[in-house]
């Protein structure tokens with residue numbers, strides 16, 4: 001799919017919350033997105049297909065480090081290259097903001113996201129034990145992944 005990517009602002013908070021709710025079991029609220037995007041260390045992108053939002057990504061950059069805060073695509077629009085396009089554009093923006101490496105945490109069982117990140121050049125760098133709470137009340141490790149930026 002050829003999607004347009006546009007910068008996310010606090011005015012997009014409700015759209016971002018709606019997108020996030022399609023992709024995650026524990027969605028972030030519009031207020032949380034508005035607060036994040038009012039922070040100058042945070043930037044985001046929205047993918048749109050015509051008038052329809054179809055993906056989001058948020059990064060934080062502090063000094064020479066970037067962090068992936070979230071990336072998601074609605075289930076019916078997956079495997080069309082949208083997350084890869086969003087991530088690639090965000091990685092380029094992180095570089096222009098001065099980041100030299102980017103890191104993220106991903107749930108141990110999240111094969112789709114780990115596949116995406118491996119394809120984009122991330123490598124596993126460690127684990128955070130019992131980092132996530134699962135829907136059934138359990139706990140799950142996070143895999144920490146890193147990638148240098150050009």
Ligand SMILES: CC(C)(COP(=O)(O)OP(=O)(O)OC[C@H]1O[C@@H](n2cnc3c(N)ncnc32)[C@H](O)[C@@H]1OP(=O)(O)O)[C@@H](O)C(=O)NCCC(=O)NCCS
Pocket residue numbers: 023024070071072073074077078079080081082083084085105106107110111112113115116117119
């Ligand atoms: C992970 C996610 C963002 C991927 O979005 P997407 O738009 O489907 O990803 P893309 O189409 O850009 O995929 C790019 C590559 O990632 C890998 N990938 C994506 N989905 C995959 C899957 N289900 N299984 C294995 N690899 C996968 C593949 O290498 C893929 O390339 P290919 O389609 O040519 O094989 C999406 O599944 C999602 O929103 N999941 C729920 C939210 C989430 O887990 N976010 C990450 C939190 S850390």
